[in-house]
Every structure is written in structure tokens, then in C-alpha cells.
Amino acid sequence: MLGLKVETDAAWASAAMRDLDRVLVDHAHCEMKAASNALSLVARHPESAGLIRALTDLAREEIDHFQRVLAVLEARGLPLGPPPVDDYAASLRRAAQADTRGPKLGPLVDRLLVSALIEARSCERFKLLATALEAAGEREVSAFYAELLAAEARHYRSFIDLASSATTASRDDVLARLDVLADCEAEIVRGLARAPQSRASIHG
Numbered sequence: 001m002l003g004l005k006v007e008t009d010a011a012w013a014s015a016a017m018r019d020l021d022r023v024l025v026d027h028a029h030c031e032m033k034a035a036s037n038a039l040s041l042v043a044r045h046p047e048s049a050g051l052i053r054a055l056t057d058l059a060r061e062e063i064d065h066f067q068r069v070l071a072v073l074e075a076r077g078l079p080l081g082p083p084p085v086d087d088y089a090a091s092l093r094r095a096a097q098a099d100t101r102g103p104k105l106g107p108l109v110d111r112l113l114v115s116a117l118i119e120a121r122s123c124e125r126f127k128l129l130a131t132a133l134e135a136a137g138e139r140e141v142s143a144f145y146a147e148l149l150a151a152e153a154r155h156y157r158s159f160i161d162l163a164s165s166a167t168t169a170s171r172d173d174v175l176a177r178l179d180v181l182a183d184c185e186a187e188i189v190r191g192l193a194r195a196p197q198s199r200a201s202i203h204g
Contacts (some may be wrong), residue, residue, distance in 0.1 A: 002120035002156050003178060010192050013132040016099055019200035020138075023054035023077050023129070026201040028069040029083040030122065037115060045166075054162055058155060065148060072106035072141060088188060088203035089118055097186035102180040103173040109163045113178045116159035117185045118203070125153035125202055140156070 016023045038059035040054050073080060096110040126149035133142035164174045192204055 002123060002153060003117070003182050004120050004124060005182045006189050008121075008124055008128060008189070012193075014129045016125075016129060017132050017136060018052075021076065023200045023202065024069065024073055024076070025078060025081060026084055026204075028066055028073060028080055030086070030202050031066035031069055032060050033083070033086065034115075035059040035066065035090070041108070041111060047201065048166070050057060051162060051166065054158065057156065061151065061155075065151070068127055068144070072144065082095065084201065085119075086201075086203060088121075088201075089114075091188045092117065092185055093193075095188065096181055099180060102177045103169060103170050105163075105167050105173065109174065109177065110167075110181070112159050112163035112166060113174070113181050116156045116163070117181060119152045119155040119159060121185070121189070121203060123149045123156065126152060147159050154162050161174050 036059075038055040042055050042059075045051060070080065092114050093111075096114050097107075126145045130142045130145035130149065133139075133145065160174065160178065163178075164171045167174065
């Protein structure tokens, strides 16, 4: 799905449903972090009006998603709480910095491609969660996730397009670098699946 090299283990959905409240809280923080990531890229790369416009539009949509997840939390009587550590995203960014395989397209392109892969993984997890929620009779929340997964897929494509526009290299080179980073992402997901699960989360 969307360039990912490994599927999420089926046990993830079962674990998420056993601790759904914590997953919902984690998801809210993921949306807020996605908005912050987009705005951070704007602050670091203010030279391109097109990039700024696209990223601020994306940040606005992520904030809307955050507010909608927050409404779900409020309806269930759940506090937002402090943000949990996201080992998945942090590990993927470190891997992108360390991995020298494939075309060398620069830190901005890598950051955009890492963002694309995070959106792709979120899309896959939302699909699993929507299916599990539907089976559990949580139809309203299931429909919410079914809607959001389409947005995540669109964001994945948008980040790849932005990466292509941020370099003079060919799109084939951008896709080759994405393929390398997808290998890194797959290894991180396999590692997290083998690790003892301390908490349920969108990416863990």
C-alpha cells in the first residue's frame, strides 16, 4: 500500500482495540505533530512560495483533523494529556539522515519523503482500525477513520510531489530515494513489532 514495503501485523489491530482510548489520544497528538512538521518545514525553507502555500494548506487540514479527534476524545470523556514519544517517526528521521544509499537529494527532499511514508503508514493503520471498529460496533468512529485514511493517502502523494518540486533531480531519482527510505521504514516497523508493546499507538 502506497509504497510501503511491509504490512502491519494483524495483531496490531487487536492490540489497538484493547486500548482504544490510548490509541485515540495518540492519534490526536499525531495530527498535531503533523501540523507542526509542516510549519517547521515552512520556517526552515521560506524561499519557495509554492512550498509554503502547499505546506500551510496541509497544516491547516491537519489541525482540522486534530480538532475532530479532540471532539471524539471529549465525547468519550478522555483528556488529551502530554504527547507520547513517537519512536517510529524519530527512528525514521534518523535513518534518513544516516542512510547514504541511492540519489543524494538533500535534507529537504528526505524530510518530505519521510513525511510521505509517515502518511502512508497512517493510512494503512487507519484502514485496519476502521475495519476493526466496524466489527466492534463502533460505527461512527469507524466512519471517521474511513474518511481520514483517504486524506492520508492524498497527503502521501502531495509530499512526493513537493519532494519532486524541491529538487532539480528527476522524478525517477526522487522515487528511487523514496524506495530506499521505504526499506528503512519497513525495518523500523518490523523492529517495533518484535519489541514488547508498552502502549498502543498509531505507529507503534
